[in-house]
Amino acid sequence: MKFARTLCLGSLVAALFAPAGCAEVAMVGAAPIAVVPVNQQWSLDRVGAWRVPVSIETTPGVSREISAGTFSLRDDWTWSFRYDHHDTSATTDTRGTFTASGSYAVYSGEPVVATLHDAAANADYTATLASDGSVDLVIGGYTYHFIAQ
Numbered sequence: 001m002k003f004a005r006t007l008c009l010g011s012l013v014a015a016l017f018a019p020a021g022c023a024e025v026a027m028v029g030a031a032p033i034a035v036v037p038v039n040q041q042w043s044l045d046r047v048g049a050w051r052v053p054v055s056i057e058t059t060p061g062v063s064r065e066i067s068a069g070t071f072s073l074r075d076d077w078t079w080s081f082r083y084d085h086h087d088t089s090a091t092t093d094t095r096g097t098f099t100a101s102g103s104y105a106v107y108s109g110e111p112v113v114a115t116l117h118d119a120a121a122n123a124d125y126t127a128t129l130a131s132d133g134s135v136d137l138v139i140g141g142y143t144y145h146f147i148a149q
Helices: 011-017
Strands: 025-028 031-034 040-047 054-059 062-073 078-088 093-107 112-118 123-129 135-139 142-148
Touching: 040 054, 062 142
Parallel strands: none
Antiparallel strands: 025 031, 040 062, 040 142, 054 062, 062 078, 078 093, 093 112, 112 123, 123 135, 135 142
8 A cells, every 4th residue: 555645546535525636646566646635624424323413422431422523624735623512420520522633645445545643642543534534533442433524
């Protein structure tokens, strides 16, 4: 699998990320690689098999209700993920916003897979961009599913 910033995957990329399309194209091995980054935003649709709003357990004994969220890939090679939440337990009742962000790169292949680096958390995550325009992002053992805005 060749590593690159973004890919020119013909109709898949054109369908997902128009109007960016494919600009300059370089050849690395046998895979064409575009130098235009992805620029798109998605809305959180579900976590795992459950639609938003949804409750998950992020720490033992604490229920986290997620009410809304977004995921973005920007043309400056950065990404961001955020969701609003309400944490409750026998001793907790707080509201807040979870955020993660950093830089990204995209691997060739189908489906398109983006590797997200979060320098603040010293962590790497994987986002899978499906042909229907949706994205699955795995963080903390949960799969967050997003639909295009």
